[in-house]
Amino acid sequence: MDLVKAAAEVREHAWAPYSRFKVGAAIRAASGTVYLGCNVENVAYPEGTCAEAGAIAAMVAGGDTVIEEIAVIADSPEPVPCCGGCRQKIAEFADGDVKVTLATTEGKTRTLTVAELLPGVFSAAHMDRA
Template identity: 75%
Template sequence: MPTHPMIWSCWKWLCPASLQQPSARPLASLRITSHSAIVQKEAQMSLLDTARAVRENAHAPYSKFKVGAAIKAASGAVYAGCNVENVAYPEGTCAEAGAIAAMVAGGDTRITEVAVIADSPKPVSPCGGCRQKIAEFAAGDVVVTMATTDGIVQQTTVAALLPGSFDADYMSRV
């Protein structure tokens, strides 16, 4: 269990109460390495499990639609994010955007895998804005796993989610 106050604060933010108990085995699967809420992937915890765990921390008092996302960076580090709503709806943050922000804050800039989960009737896909954010840091062949809390899983790629994405090539004359 973390002892540094800033790391403990992030640990509590990232992990649901059930995972904070010393007797809970999944707690050993999470290791916070800095105040930017970086989660290191251990053998016992998959990317989807990480997204599922962080989803419980979503702040969704208005829609009640909690979303969790986890991304694996080229370094092997796993970053997690959950949606954070705001009473001024456009000011909320998507789970994928939160995970990407944590990745960049952690010093990584390349995504090698994505997982997103929500309590929905079919696997939840990233919104249009998050598709573009993911494409900024991921190659077209990066696998995106979309899931429901009931266990329905669908996999696709970044290119399939965002065909004809706006990329840096469009800025080559600038």
């Protein structure tokens, strides 16, 4: 399954009546299952959820915990990077070499690794107290 296409399709379901900035995300888990998410805004900012967070929640609810690949799409002049919170969420479930494709609805793409998206990631290793 083409992740950018899947993200574009789910983007149409985004609830973005305030910003009108719809975002879609598609994750391929290590099992091969594809999980989708779209942003869901709330009039009480910042209580909404990002597309990436929604896709991660769907993945975990589906019983998977390892991201193998992710795509995010928005209607923007340039590929939109994930917010800081979503970068950290992605890093929780993906190795540094996992590909993250950022796309626009006009066909522009930019592919990075998780390590490039979030250099200096905070990880569970930082909490070890040996």
